[in-house]
Amino acid sequence: MAPPDKKVIHRIRALREKINRHSHLYYILDQPEISDAEYDRLFDELSNLEMANPDLITPDSPTQRVGAPPLEAFKPYRHTLPMLSLNKATAEAEFLDFHRRVLELSASAETDIQYAVEPKFDGLAVEVVYRDGLFLLGSTRGDGMVGEDVTLNLKTVNTIPLRLMGNDVPGLIEIRGEVIMNKGDFAKLNREREKTGEPLFANPRNAAAGSVRQLDSGVTKKRPLTMYAHGIGLVSGKTLTHHWETLLYLRELGFKVSEYAGICENAGQVKEYYDRILNLRDQLPYEIDGIVIKVNEFALQRRLGEISRSPRWAVAWKFPAQQEHTIVRDIVVSVGRTGALTPVAILDPVRVGGVEVRRATLHNEDEVRKKDVRIGDTVVIQRAGDVIPEVVKVIASQRTGTETAFLMPDKCPVCGSKVERPEGEAVHRCTGIACPAQIKENLAHFASRPAMDIDGLGYRYLEQMVDSGMIEDPADLYFLKKDDLMNMERMGDKLAQNLLDGIDKSRKPGLANLIYAMGIRNVGNHLANVLARNFGSMDNLAAQSIEDLTRVHEIGPIVAQSIHNFFRNPKNIRVLEKMKEGGVVFPVEKSEVKEAPLAGKTFVPTGGLDSMTRDQARKIIEGLGGRVSSSVSRRTDFVILGKDPGSKSDDARRLGIKTLNEEEFLALVGR
Numbered sequence: 001m002a003p004p005d006k007k008v009i010h011r012i013r014a015l016r017e018k019i020n021r022h023s024h025l026y027y028i029l030d031q032p033e034i035s036d037a038e039y040d041r042l043f044d045e046l047s048n049l050e051m052a053n054p055d056l057i058t059p060d061s062p063t064q065r066v067g068a069p070p071l072e073a074f075k076p077y078r079h080t081l082p083m084l085s086l087n088k089a090t091a092e093a094e095f096l097d098f099h100r101r102v103l104e105l106s107a108s109a110e111t112d113i114q115y116a117v118e119p120k121f122d123g124l125a126v127e128v129v130y131r132d133g134l135f136l137l138g139s140t141r142g143d144g145m146v147g148e149d150v151t152l153n154l155k156t157v158n159t160i161p162l163r164l165m166g167n168d169v170p171g172l173i174e175i176r177g178e179v180i181m182n183k184g185d186f187a188k189l190n191r192e193r194e195k196t197g198e199p200l201f202a203n204p205r206n207a208a209a210g211s212v213r214q215l216d217s218g219v220t221k222k223r224p225l226t227m228y229a230h231g232i233g234l235v236s237g238k239t240l241t242h243h244w245e246t247l248l249y250l251r252e253l254g255f256k257v258s259e260y261a262g263i264c265e266n267a268g269q270v271k272e273y274y275d276r277i278l279n280l281r282d283q284l285p286y287e288i289d290g291i292v293i294k295v296n297e298f299a300l301q302r303r304l305g306e307i308s309r310s311p312r313w314a315v316a317w318k319f320p321a322q323q324e325h326t327i328v329r330d331i332v333v334s335v336g337r338t339g340a341l342t343p344v345a346i347l348d349p350v351r352v353g354g355v356e357v358r359r360a361t362l363h364n365e366d367e368v369r370k371k372d373v374r375i376g377d378t379v380v381i382q383r384a385g386d387v388i389p390e391v392v393k394v395i396a397s398q399r400t401g402t403e404t405a406f407l408m409p410d411k412c413p414v415c416g417s418k419v420e421r422p423e424g425e426a427v428h429r430c431t432g433i434a435c436p437a438q439i440k441e442n443l444a445h446f447a448s449r450p451a452m453d454i455d456g457l458g459y460r461y462l463e464q465m466v467d468s469g470m471i472e473d474p475a476d477l478y479f480l481k482k483d484d485l486m487n488m489e490r491m492g493d494k495l496a497q498n499l500l501d502g503i504d505k506s507r508k509p510g511l512a513n514l515i516y517a518m519g520i521r522n523v524g525n526h527l528a529n530v531l532a533r534n535f536g537s538m539d540n541l542a543a544q545s546i547e548d549l550t551r552v553h554e555i556g557p558i559v560a561q562s563i564h565n566f567f568r569n570p571k572n573i574r575v576l577e578k579m580k581e582g583g584v585v586f587p588v589e590k591s592e593v594k595e596a597p598l599a600g601k602t603f604v605p606t607g608g609l610d611s612m613t614r615d616q617a618r619k620i621i622e623g624l625g626g627r628v629s630s631s632v633s634r635r636t637d638f639v640i641l642g643k644d645p646g647s648k649s650d651d652a653r654r655l656g657i658k659t660l661n662e663e664e665f666l667a668l669v670g671r
């Protein structure tokens, strides 16, 4: 074979440098300078050149993050220096104990200690070793002394450089950190696994660990993993004196270091830092379970030493768990707007992630069976972000034999009507057409902001109105007189008038609000807008055949069937007519999908906007024929970046989707 020409060698070198720079800008600094498409072009050019000149491939080439055959098993790897664990503090007093011990043992005249602080990542601890700047080996922590050699897998993680950056690269360095999976990526991965029938991961940490401990690195490569570096083991020929300095050095070498790492000058500042990070917890794209506090100065660290594999110079101050154990006292059934029966576990009250929890949803009967939750069981419950608490699993070993199984009632617990489980559905439904539970939930939906937006009509009033027989369906609201209202508890002249005014104001709804308010099964806010735009009036919508309906993009056969059924139900028609009699104006709006300027475009808003609420932005987009979605995918056309945009902006970058700031968005929609 002819020796490769000089130009090719130069081009390959230039491409590698360029790609490394841009991947650092993208993955580590979150400041991409080129689009994903441009990046892909560079990458493809390099791959092609290397394919034609295989002799020129080097192990640190960005193309070498994949492509090894699966392993039979991992080789054990003995760490040169043990990977220590951390002592834990679960309350301020315990942290203060730690601080006092550090002060005592430091035996200096100092009255305070400088600490380096950072979030405690909830992932998998790993170590990566570099010789002469080249990624040599990666391992899991294992028992701290011996872990597993997961080199091939860690090579696929984009935040782990294959070649160290900067002008100060040591001959040998061992870097320690945590491999994590973002919450959003974790949820997506589980959704995909659910579809393909694979077992689900319990949490992002298990997903990250499972991904790193894959014998086939091709699988790891597909998992979105990130490594945050938080310390070093051995390092040759480089003198570091403080942990903070080490973190800055790690950044210089090209690693991702927590953007929330900081320095505290005393215990009071540590407490402030703890509170700040705890407050941020739910907003972070990844899970953290506390903060790690480390004596900043290495000389002092050495003096403090370690006992039984935990340093005396560091402590993990843990956040309240988001999972707790408690006892299921009862399983009751709640009836929703559509008559769906949801089993709900009544729990011994327990604080989870700082919030008291007394009830947790069990979703449906299959879920109760699958998890085998019985009354009297000790269960693990979890609350993640602002999600409704749920039962994760039963601690079967705590059973005494007195637990009783839950049976789905065959009669509605509220109205006594027969309960049915329609074929192919997971939910049981109350068949009663006059079920007060359904009526109340339905009314609450009808009155809610995105529907008829009736000011002042809270659930407390709705309950009284239904229980006293004052109203039976939403249309009855439009016939209420002040005298009727004055019969209710906690009602006065002024409140009654406000309520009547609120009802009156709702007599002129927008078409989409009106459609949404009807509570048609499977028609949420977004589809209500789609229907309003396409059909222009309630009468026109009611007249459509299933076939006509499915012709609309986004309307599938199930939704079409629900809409069709709704308008074929005489009870619903009667309510619509009664609403008109009560003075509700059914709007006729021009349907102008074809000419709409944003037709066919999908937007994903993220973060807060200054000039409007998210809901208003959605209305504007949909009014112009566009579509709003909550997650970024390849089909997204624009991501609107508000304040604190979070992981969706990363998704946009990763997928090369155009982003708009608030100003650009306003310009686009002509505001």
Ligand code: IVH
Binding pocket: 084, 085, 086, 087, 118, 119, 120, 121, 122, 123, 124, 125, 126, 141, 177, 178, 230, 231, 292, 311, 314, 316
């Ligand atoms: S420092 C001796 N910093 O927590 C200090 N560890 O119990 C060693 N971890 O598995 C660790 N976030 O991987 C440190 N910011 C952080 C961390 C962190 C998570 C993990 C670590 C280890 C465990 C120690």
